[in-house]
Amino acid sequence: MDQREEQEFAEYFVARREAVRRTAYLLCGDWHRADDLAQTAFVALHRRWKKVRDKGALDAYVRRTLVRASIDESRRPWRRERTVEEFPDAPVTDAEVGESVATRETLLAGLAKVPPRQRAVLVLRFLEGLDVAATAAALKCTEGTVKSQTARGLEALRTSLGDALDDLRSAS
Amino acid sequence: MDEHKLADLFRDAVREAPPASFDEQDVLGASKLATARHRMRVATGSAFGVVVLAGVAVFGANALNPGPDEGSLAAAQNSSEYGATDSGTPLVPFTAGPNQPMPSGPVPPGRTTQAPPKSIPESTSKQGDDDPGRAGRPTSSTPTGCGPADRELAVALAHELPAAAGLTPTPAARSCGPGSRAMSVLVRDGGVSGVVSVILGPPDAKIGSDDIGTKDLPPGSASASAYAPSGRPLTVVSEPAKGSITSPFSGRVEDIARKLAEKL
Numbered sequence: 001m002d003q004r005e006e007q008e009f010a011e012y013f014v015a016r017r018e019a020v021r022r023t024a025y026l027l028c029g030d031w032h033r034a035d036d037l038a039q040t041a042f043v044a045l046h047r048r049w050k051k052v053r054d055k056g057a058l059d060a061y062v063r064r065t066l067v068r069a070s071i072d073e074s075r076r077p078w079r080r081e082r083t084v085e086e087f088p089d090a091p092v093t094d095a096e097v098g099e100s101v102a103t104r105e106t107l108l109a110g111l112a113k114v115p116p117r118q119r120a121v122l123v124l125r126f127l128e129g130l131d132v133a134a135t136a137a138a139l140k141c142t143e144g145t146v147k148s149q150t151a152r153g154l155e156a157l158r159t160s161l162g163d164a165l166d167d168l169r170s171a172s
Numbered sequence: 173m174d175e176h177k178l179a180d181l182f183r184d185a186v187r188e189a190p191p192a193s194f195d196e197q198d199v200l201g202a203s204k205l206a207t208a209r210h211r212m213r214v215a216t217g218s219a220f221g222v223v224v225l226a227g228v229a230v231f232g233a234n235a236l237n238p239g240p241d242e243g244s245l246a247a248a249q250n251s252s253e254y255g256a257t258d259s260g261t262p263l264v265p266f267t268a269g270p271n272q273p274m275p276s277g278p279v280p281p282g283r284t285t286q287a288p289p290k291s292i293p294e295s296t297s298k299q300g301d302d303d304p305g306r307a308g309r310p311t312s313s314t315p316t317g318c319g320p321a322d323r324e325l326a327v328a329l330a331h332e333l334p335a336a337a338g339l340t341p342t343p344a345a346r347s348c349g350p351g352s353r354a355m356s357v358l359v360r361d362g363g364v365s366g367v368v369s370v371i372l373g374p375p376d377a378k379i380g381s382d383d384i385g386t387k388d389l390p391p392g393s394a395s396a397s398a399y400a401p402s403g404r405p406l407t408v409v410s411e412p413a414k415g416s417i418t419s420p421f422s423g424r425v426e427d428i429a430r431k432l433a434e435k436l
Contacts, residue, residue, distance in 0.1 A: 006200075010196055013196050013199065014196070017192060018189065018192070021189060021192060022186035022189060025186050025189070026182060026185065026186060031189070031190050032193070035192060035193045035194055038192075038194075039194045039198065039199060039202065042199045043199055043202045043203045043206060046199055046200065046203040047203050047206060047207060103181065103184065103185075104184060104185040107181055107182070107185050108185060122182075123182070125175075126175065126178050126179045126181075126182045127179065127182040127183060127186070129179060
Protein backbone atom coordinates (compact mmCIF):
# COMPACT_ATOMS: atom_id res chain seq x y z
CA MET A 1 0.00 0.00 0.00
CA ASP A 2 1.17 3.50 -0.65
CA GLN A 3 1.45 6.26 1.92
CA ARG A 4 -2.05 7.58 1.37
CA GLU A 5 -3.64 4.16 1.78
CA GLU A 6 -1.60 3.51 4.90
CA GLN A 7 -2.87 6.79 6.29
CA GLU A 8 -6.47 5.87 5.48
CA PHE A 9 -6.09 2.54 7.21
CA ALA A 10 -4.51 4.16 10.27
CA GLU A 11 -7.42 6.57 10.57
CA TYR A 12 -9.94 3.77 10.26
CA PHE A 13 -8.05 1.66 12.79
CA VAL A 14 -8.03 4.41 15.38
CA ALA A 15 -11.70 5.15 14.85
CA ARG A 16 -12.94 1.57 15.00
CA ARG A 17 -10.56 -0.33 17.23
CA GLU A 18 -12.52 -0.01 20.48
CA ALA A 19 -15.85 -0.81 18.87
CA VAL A 20 -14.40 -3.92 17.25
CA ARG A 21 -12.83 -4.98 20.55
CA ARG A 22 -16.18 -4.67 22.36
CA THR A 23 -17.96 -6.70 19.75
CA ALA A 24 -15.25 -9.34 19.93
CA TYR A 25 -15.55 -9.37 23.70
CA LEU A 26 -19.24 -10.16 23.62
CA LEU A 27 -18.57 -12.85 21.03
CA CYS A 28 -15.96 -14.67 23.10
CA GLY A 29 -16.37 -13.37 26.68
CA ASP A 30 -12.67 -12.76 27.27
CA TRP A 31 -10.74 -9.56 26.68
CA HIS A 32 -7.49 -11.28 25.72
CA ARG A 33 -9.18 -13.42 23.16
CA ALA A 34 -11.19 -10.41 22.07
CA ASP A 35 -7.98 -8.55 21.31
CA ASP A 36 -6.71 -11.50 19.31
CA LEU A 37 -9.93 -11.64 17.31
CA ALA A 38 -9.94 -7.90 16.72
CA GLN A 39 -6.32 -7.93 15.61
CA THR A 40 -7.05 -10.81 13.26
CA ALA A 41 -9.88 -8.83 11.71
CA PHE A 42 -7.75 -5.72 11.28
CA VAL A 43 -4.87 -7.71 9.79
CA ALA A 44 -7.25 -9.27 7.27
CA LEU A 45 -8.60 -5.83 6.45
CA HIS A 46 -5.10 -4.41 6.00
CA ARG A 47 -4.13 -7.19 3.58
CA ARG A 48 -7.23 -6.55 1.49
CA TRP A 49 -7.35 -2.80 1.85
CA LYS A 50 -6.46 -2.17 -1.80
CA LYS A 51 -9.10 -4.63 -2.99
CA VAL A 52 -11.93 -3.13 -0.94
CA ARG A 53 -13.32 -0.64 -3.41
CA ASP A 54 -16.37 0.34 -1.38
CA LYS A 55 -14.91 2.03 1.68
CA GLY A 56 -18.43 2.27 3.08
CA ALA A 57 -18.47 -1.50 3.41
CA LEU A 58 -15.41 -1.64 5.62
CA ASP A 59 -17.45 -2.12 8.77
CA ALA A 60 -19.37 -4.99 7.24
CA TYR A 61 -16.11 -6.64 6.15
CA VAL A 62 -14.60 -6.31 9.62
CA ARG A 63 -17.75 -7.65 11.30
CA ARG A 64 -17.87 -10.62 8.95
CA THR A 65 -14.20 -11.37 9.52
CA LEU A 66 -14.66 -11.03 13.26
CA VAL A 67 -17.62 -13.38 13.41
CA ARG A 68 -15.90 -15.98 11.25
CA ALA A 69 -12.75 -15.80 13.33
CA SER A 70 -14.80 -16.18 16.51
CA ILE A 71 -16.68 -19.20 15.17
CA ASP A 72 -13.47 -20.78 13.87
CA GLU A 73 -11.86 -20.17 17.23
CA SER A 74 -14.73 -21.83 19.05
CA ARG A 75 -14.35 -24.92 16.83
CA ARG A 76 -10.72 -25.53 17.69
CA PRO A 77 -10.33 -28.52 20.00
CA TRP A 78 -8.40 -26.67 22.69
CA ARG A 79 -10.89 -23.78 22.58
CA ARG A 80 -14.02 -25.79 21.97
CA GLU A 81 -16.87 -24.55 24.06
CA ARG A 82 -18.39 -27.00 26.49
CA THR A 83 -21.67 -26.77 28.32
CA VAL A 84 -21.38 -27.09 32.08
CA GLU A 85 -23.93 -27.31 34.83
CA GLU A 86 -22.48 -24.43 36.83
CA PHE A 87 -20.62 -21.34 35.73
CA PRO A 88 -16.88 -21.57 36.38
CA ASP A 89 -16.92 -18.05 37.75
CA ALA A 90 -20.28 -17.53 39.29
CA PRO A 91 -21.19 -13.88 39.73
CA VAL A 92 -20.86 -12.67 43.26
CA THR A 93 -23.89 -10.65 44.16
CA ASP A 94 -23.05 -9.58 47.62
CA ALA A 95 -23.46 -6.07 48.74
CA GLU A 96 -19.89 -5.05 47.95
CA VAL A 97 -20.27 -5.67 44.25
CA GLY A 98 -22.36 -3.33 42.27
CA GLU A 99 -25.52 -4.47 40.70
CA SER A 100 -24.31 -3.51 37.25
CA VAL A 101 -21.31 -5.78 37.52
CA ALA A 102 -23.51 -8.66 38.54
CA THR A 103 -25.79 -8.01 35.63
CA ARG A 104 -22.87 -7.90 33.23
CA GLU A 105 -21.42 -11.15 34.48
CA THR A 106 -24.79 -12.81 34.30
CA LEU A 107 -25.31 -11.64 30.74
CA LEU A 108 -21.87 -12.79 29.64
CA ALA A 109 -22.38 -16.17 31.23
CA GLY A 110 -25.70 -16.50 29.48
CA LEU A 111 -24.22 -15.47 26.15
CA ALA A 112 -21.48 -18.07 26.53
CA LYS A 113 -24.16 -20.76 26.45
CA VAL A 114 -25.74 -19.47 23.26
CA PRO A 115 -24.45 -21.15 20.09
CA PRO A 116 -21.79 -19.02 18.34
CA ARG A 117 -23.83 -18.24 15.24
CA GLN A 118 -26.88 -17.13 17.23
CA ARG A 119 -24.62 -15.23 19.62
CA ALA A 120 -23.13 -13.33 16.68
CA VAL A 121 -26.60 -12.35 15.48
CA LEU A 122 -27.57 -11.11 18.95
CA VAL A 123 -24.37 -9.09 19.32
CA LEU A 124 -24.68 -7.49 15.91
CA ARG A 125 -28.30 -6.63 16.43
CA PHE A 126 -28.31 -5.44 20.05
CA LEU A 127 -24.77 -4.16 20.55
CA GLU A 128 -23.97 -2.86 17.06
CA GLY A 129 -27.57 -1.77 16.58
CA LEU A 130 -27.86 -3.29 13.11
CA ASP A 131 -31.26 -4.04 11.68
CA VAL A 132 -32.18 -7.37 10.10
CA ALA A 133 -31.05 -6.37 6.61
CA ALA A 134 -27.67 -5.02 7.76
CA THR A 135 -27.07 -8.08 9.91
CA ALA A 136 -27.87 -10.33 6.98
CA ALA A 137 -25.46 -8.35 4.79
CA ALA A 138 -22.72 -8.53 7.41
CA LEU A 139 -23.12 -12.28 7.86
CA LYS A 140 -23.87 -12.93 4.17
CA CYS A 141 -27.08 -14.78 4.89
CA THR A 142 -30.74 -14.18 4.27
CA GLU A 143 -32.94 -11.94 6.39
CA GLY A 144 -35.06 -14.94 7.28
CA THR A 145 -32.00 -16.62 8.68
CA VAL A 146 -31.25 -13.56 10.78
CA LYS A 147 -34.79 -13.52 12.15
CA SER A 148 -34.79 -17.19 13.01
CA GLN A 149 -31.31 -16.98 14.53
CA THR A 150 -32.39 -13.98 16.59
CA ALA A 151 -35.44 -15.78 17.95
CA ARG A 152 -33.50 -18.92 18.76
CA GLY A 153 -30.65 -16.93 20.29
CA LEU A 154 -32.97 -15.03 22.60
CA GLU A 155 -34.69 -18.24 23.59
CA ALA A 156 -31.34 -19.84 24.34
CA LEU A 157 -30.30 -16.77 26.33
CA ARG A 158 -33.51 -16.87 28.38
CA THR A 159 -33.06 -20.56 29.00
CA SER A 160 -29.48 -20.15 30.17
CA LEU A 161 -30.23 -17.17 32.37
CA GLY A 162 -33.40 -18.45 33.90
CA ASP A 163 -34.71 -15.85 36.35
CA ALA A 164 -31.41 -14.06 36.66
CA LEU A 165 -32.47 -11.28 34.35
CA ASP A 166 -36.17 -10.69 34.47
CA ASP A 167 -35.96 -8.12 31.75
CA LEU A 168 -35.21 -10.76 29.12
CA ARG A 169 -38.40 -12.71 29.66
CA SER A 170 -40.45 -10.56 27.36
CA ALA A 171 -37.76 -9.59 24.91
CA SER A 172 -38.17 -10.74 21.31
CA MET B 173 -38.68 -5.51 27.78
CA ASP B 174 -38.02 -3.99 24.39
CA GLU B 175 -34.99 -4.17 22.18
CA HIS B 176 -33.67 -0.86 23.52
CA LYS B 177 -33.35 -2.20 27.05
CA LEU B 178 -31.65 -5.34 25.77
CA ALA B 179 -29.26 -3.17 23.78
CA ASP B 180 -28.53 -1.18 26.92
CA LEU B 181 -27.68 -4.40 28.73
CA PHE B 182 -25.25 -5.35 25.95
CA ARG B 183 -23.61 -1.92 25.98
CA ASP B 184 -23.30 -1.92 29.76
CA ALA B 185 -21.54 -5.27 29.57
CA VAL B 186 -18.71 -3.80 27.48
CA ARG B 187 -18.61 -0.33 29.00
CA GLU B 188 -15.49 -0.89 31.06
CA ALA B 189 -12.99 -2.07 28.51
CA PRO B 190 -9.34 -2.53 29.46
CA PRO B 191 -6.65 -0.88 27.35
CA ALA B 192 -6.05 -2.58 24.04
CA SER B 193 -3.12 -4.94 23.93
CA PHE B 194 -2.30 -4.17 20.30
CA ASP B 195 -1.77 -1.06 18.23
CA GLU B 196 -1.46 -0.17 14.60
CA GLN B 197 2.16 -1.27 14.34
CA ASP B 198 1.24 -4.71 15.60
CA VAL B 199 -1.40 -4.97 12.90
CA LEU B 200 1.01 -3.83 10.18
CA GLY B 201 3.69 -6.26 11.32
CA ALA B 202 1.26 -9.15 11.44
CA SER B 203 -0.08 -8.21 8.04
CA LYS B 204 3.40 -8.21 6.49
CA LEU B 205 4.20 -11.51 8.14
CA ALA B 206 0.98 -13.08 6.89
CA THR B 207 1.63 -11.77 3.39
CA ALA B 208 5.16 -13.18 3.41
CA ARG B 209 3.88 -16.56 4.59
CA HIS B 210 1.23 -16.54 1.91
CA ARG B 211 3.82 -15.82 -0.78
CA MET B 212 6.07 -18.53 0.59
CA ARG B 213 3.23 -21.04 0.46
CA VAL B 214 2.40 -20.03 -3.09
CA ALA B 215 6.05 -20.32 -4.15
CA THR B 216 6.43 -23.67 -2.44
CA GLY B 217 3.26 -24.96 -4.00
CA SER B 218 4.31 -23.76 -7.43
CA ALA B 219 7.74 -25.35 -7.10
CA PHE B 220 6.17 -28.60 -5.95
CA GLY B 221 3.77 -28.49 -8.87
CA VAL B 222 6.59 -27.89 -11.34
CA VAL B 223 8.56 -30.80 -9.88
CA VAL B 224 5.54 -33.08 -10.08
CA LEU B 225 4.82 -32.07 -13.66
CA ALA B 226 8.45 -32.57 -14.66
CA GLY B 227 8.46 -35.99 -13.05
CA VAL B 228 5.26 -36.96 -14.81
CA ALA B 229 6.65 -35.71 -18.13
CA VAL B 230 9.90 -37.63 -17.76
CA PHE B 231 8.10 -40.78 -16.66
CA GLY B 232 5.63 -40.48 -19.52
CA ALA B 233 8.39 -39.94 -22.07
CA ASN B 234 10.26 -42.99 -20.84
CA ALA B 235 7.12 -45.08 -20.82
CA LEU B 236 6.13 -44.08 -24.34
CA ASN B 237 9.60 -44.27 -25.91
CA PRO B 238 11.53 -47.17 -24.46
CA GLY B 239 15.02 -47.75 -25.80
CA PRO B 240 15.63 -50.56 -28.29
CA ASP B 241 17.53 -52.70 -25.83
CA GLU B 242 15.04 -52.02 -23.07
CA GLY B 243 12.13 -52.93 -25.32
CA SER B 244 13.64 -56.18 -26.57
CA LEU B 245 14.81 -57.12 -23.12
CA ALA B 246 11.41 -56.38 -21.67
CA ALA B 247 9.76 -58.43 -24.40
CA ALA B 248 12.10 -61.33 -23.73
CA GLN B 249 11.45 -61.10 -20.04
CA ASN B 250 7.72 -61.02 -20.57
CA SER B 251 7.93 -64.06 -22.80
CA SER B 252 10.00 -65.86 -20.24
CA GLU B 253 7.41 -65.12 -17.60
CA TYR B 254 4.77 -66.96 -19.54
CA GLY B 255 7.10 -69.89 -20.07
CA ALA B 256 6.19 -70.80 -23.62
CA THR B 257 5.46 -69.30 -26.97
CA ASP B 258 2.15 -69.30 -28.75
CA SER B 259 3.14 -72.44 -30.61
CA GLY B 260 3.79 -74.25 -27.39
CA THR B 261 7.55 -74.21 -27.61
CA PRO B 262 8.94 -74.03 -24.13
CA LEU B 263 11.36 -71.24 -23.51
CA VAL B 264 14.79 -71.63 -22.10
CA PRO B 265 16.46 -69.11 -19.90
CA PHE B 266 17.95 -66.11 -21.58
CA THR B 267 21.53 -67.31 -21.36
CA ALA B 268 24.13 -68.40 -23.84
CA GLY B 269 24.56 -72.13 -24.25
CA PRO B 270 27.81 -74.05 -24.11
CA ASN B 271 28.18 -73.88 -27.90
CA GLN B 272 27.77 -70.15 -27.87
CA PRO B 273 30.91 -68.62 -26.48
CA MET B 274 30.53 -65.25 -24.94
CA PRO B 275 32.11 -62.53 -27.00
CA SER B 276 35.03 -60.88 -25.39
CA GLY B 277 36.41 -57.45 -25.67
CA PRO B 278 34.60 -54.16 -25.77
CA VAL B 279 30.98 -54.25 -26.72
CA PRO B 280 29.66 -51.63 -29.11
CA PRO B 281 27.08 -49.28 -27.66
CA GLY B 282 23.54 -50.54 -27.96
CA ARG B 283 24.55 -54.19 -27.99
CA THR B 284 24.59 -56.73 -25.27
CA THR B 285 27.23 -59.35 -24.66
CA GLN B 286 24.71 -62.15 -24.71
CA ALA B 287 23.91 -64.11 -27.82
CA PRO B 288 20.30 -64.11 -28.95
CA PRO B 289 18.36 -66.93 -27.37
CA LYS B 290 17.47 -69.90 -29.47
CA SER B 291 14.11 -70.21 -27.83
CA ILE B 292 12.67 -67.03 -29.24
CA PRO B 293 10.51 -68.23 -32.13
CA GLU B 294 10.66 -66.71 -35.52
CA SER B 295 7.83 -64.52 -36.51
CA THR B 296 5.20 -66.43 -38.37
CA SER B 297 3.11 -65.00 -41.10
CA LYS B 298 -0.53 -64.29 -40.28
CA GLN B 299 -1.53 -64.42 -43.96
CA GLY B 300 -1.21 -68.15 -44.50
CA ASP B 301 1.30 -67.80 -47.29
CA ASP B 302 4.33 -69.91 -47.83
CA ASP B 303 7.87 -68.96 -47.17
CA PRO B 304 8.86 -65.92 -49.17
CA GLY B 305 10.94 -66.55 -52.25
CA ARG B 306 9.81 -70.10 -52.74
CA ALA B 307 8.20 -70.71 -56.12
CA GLY B 308 6.18 -73.71 -55.12
CA ARG B 309 8.92 -76.17 -55.76
CA PRO B 310 12.16 -76.84 -53.95
CA THR B 311 15.03 -75.21 -55.74
CA SER B 312 17.80 -77.19 -54.19
CA SER B 313 20.06 -79.07 -56.61
CA THR B 314 18.29 -77.42 -59.53
CA PRO B 315 20.36 -75.49 -62.00
CA THR B 316 19.30 -72.01 -62.64
CA GLY B 317 19.50 -69.88 -65.73
CA CYS B 318 15.87 -69.81 -66.73
CA GLY B 319 15.50 -66.27 -65.46
CA PRO B 320 12.39 -64.72 -64.04
CA ALA B 321 8.92 -65.83 -64.96
CA ASP B 322 8.24 -64.76 -68.53
CA ARG B 323 4.86 -63.11 -68.70
CA GLU B 324 4.52 -63.50 -72.49
CA LEU B 325 4.96 -67.25 -72.20
CA ALA B 326 2.48 -67.31 -69.33
CA VAL B 327 -0.13 -65.53 -71.44
CA ALA B 328 0.47 -67.86 -74.34
CA LEU B 329 0.22 -70.93 -72.09
CA ALA B 330 -2.98 -69.66 -70.52
CA HIS B 331 -4.42 -69.29 -74.01
CA GLU B 332 -3.65 -72.90 -74.86
CA LEU B 333 -4.22 -74.36 -71.41
CA PRO B 334 -7.23 -72.77 -69.75
CA ALA B 335 -6.39 -74.50 -66.45
CA ALA B 336 -3.34 -72.25 -66.22
CA ALA B 337 -5.30 -69.06 -66.75
CA GLY B 338 -5.42 -66.76 -63.76
CA LEU B 339 -2.61 -68.53 -61.95
CA THR B 340 0.51 -66.75 -60.89
CA PRO B 341 3.52 -67.69 -63.05
CA THR B 342 6.74 -68.48 -61.26
CA PRO B 343 10.33 -68.86 -62.48
CA ALA B 344 10.92 -72.23 -64.06
CA ALA B 345 13.03 -74.54 -61.94
CA ARG B 346 14.61 -76.28 -64.88
CA SER B 347 17.99 -76.41 -66.54
CA CYS B 348 18.11 -73.65 -69.09
CA GLY B 349 20.80 -72.37 -71.36
CA PRO B 350 21.94 -68.77 -71.40
CA GLY B 351 19.39 -66.46 -73.00
CA SER B 352 16.46 -68.71 -72.33
CA ARG B 353 13.04 -67.48 -71.34
CA ALA B 354 10.82 -69.65 -69.19
CA MET B 355 8.01 -69.81 -66.71
CA SER B 356 6.24 -72.37 -64.58
CA VAL B 357 2.80 -72.60 -63.14
CA LEU B 358 1.26 -74.95 -60.61
CA VAL B 359 -1.86 -76.45 -62.20
CA ARG B 360 -4.44 -79.03 -61.26
CA ASP B 361 -5.74 -81.55 -63.77
CA GLY B 362 -8.73 -83.01 -61.95
CA GLY B 363 -7.21 -84.94 -59.08
CA VAL B 364 -3.68 -84.62 -60.46
CA SER B 365 -1.58 -81.63 -59.67
CA GLY B 366 1.84 -80.64 -60.85
CA VAL B 367 3.96 -78.03 -62.48
CA VAL B 368 3.80 -77.13 -66.15
CA SER B 369 6.82 -75.25 -67.45
CA VAL B 370 7.40 -73.55 -70.75
CA ILE B 371 11.01 -72.94 -71.79
CA LEU B 372 12.00 -71.01 -74.87
CA GLY B 373 15.59 -72.05 -75.38
CA PRO B 374 18.47 -70.01 -76.78
CA PRO B 375 18.64 -69.51 -80.56
CA ASP B 376 21.52 -71.90 -81.05
CA ALA B 377 20.10 -74.66 -78.91
CA LYS B 378 18.93 -77.89 -80.40
CA ILE B 379 16.15 -80.16 -79.33
CA GLY B 380 17.59 -83.01 -77.33
CA SER B 381 20.32 -80.97 -75.71
CA ASP B 382 20.47 -80.40 -71.98
CA ASP B 383 19.93 -76.67 -72.02
CA ILE B 384 16.31 -76.60 -73.10
CA GLY B 385 14.89 -77.73 -69.76
CA THR B 386 14.59 -81.44 -70.26
CA LYS B 387 17.54 -82.48 -68.12
CA ASP B 388 16.94 -84.59 -65.02
CA LEU B 389 13.19 -84.85 -65.32
CA PRO B 390 11.56 -86.58 -62.35
CA PRO B 391 9.74 -89.88 -62.89
CA GLY B 392 6.32 -89.48 -64.43
CA SER B 393 7.17 -86.27 -66.17
CA ALA B 394 6.17 -85.53 -69.75
CA SER B 395 7.87 -83.15 -72.11
CA ALA B 396 7.62 -82.09 -75.71
CA SER B 397 9.65 -79.68 -77.79
CA ALA B 398 9.13 -77.89 -81.06
CA TYR B 399 10.99 -75.25 -83.00
CA ALA B 400 9.56 -71.82 -83.13
CA PRO B 401 9.61 -69.92 -86.45
CA SER B 402 12.58 -68.05 -85.07
CA GLY B 403 14.46 -71.31 -84.76
CA ARG B 404 14.48 -71.35 -81.02
CA PRO B 405 13.38 -74.56 -79.39
CA LEU B 406 10.27 -74.37 -77.25
CA THR B 407 9.79 -77.03 -74.63
CA VAL B 408 6.76 -77.79 -72.48
CA VAL B 409 7.42 -79.89 -69.39
CA SER B 410 4.77 -81.34 -67.10
CA GLU B 411 6.11 -82.58 -63.76
CA PRO B 412 4.12 -84.49 -61.19
CA ALA B 413 3.72 -83.22 -57.70
CA LYS B 414 6.08 -84.42 -55.05
CA GLY B 415 5.25 -88.00 -54.09
CA SER B 416 3.27 -88.64 -57.28
CA ILE B 417 4.22 -90.15 -60.60
CA THR B 418 1.36 -88.74 -62.63
CA SER B 419 1.88 -85.40 -64.24
CA PRO B 420 -1.00 -83.12 -65.17
CA PHE B 421 -1.97 -82.72 -68.82
CA SER B 422 0.74 -85.20 -69.78
CA GLY B 423 -1.16 -86.15 -72.93
CA ARG B 424 -1.38 -82.62 -74.15
CA VAL B 425 2.18 -81.43 -73.83
CA GLU B 426 3.02 -82.15 -77.45
CA ASP B 427 -0.02 -80.31 -78.74
CA ILE B 428 0.63 -77.37 -76.42
CA ALA B 429 4.30 -77.24 -77.39
CA ARG B 430 3.49 -77.26 -81.06
CA LYS B 431 0.86 -74.55 -80.80
CA LEU B 432 3.00 -72.35 -78.60
CA ALA B 433 5.98 -72.75 -80.94
CA GLU B 434 3.86 -71.57 -83.82
CA LYS B 435 3.01 -68.38 -81.98
CA LEU B 436 6.50 -67.64 -80.76
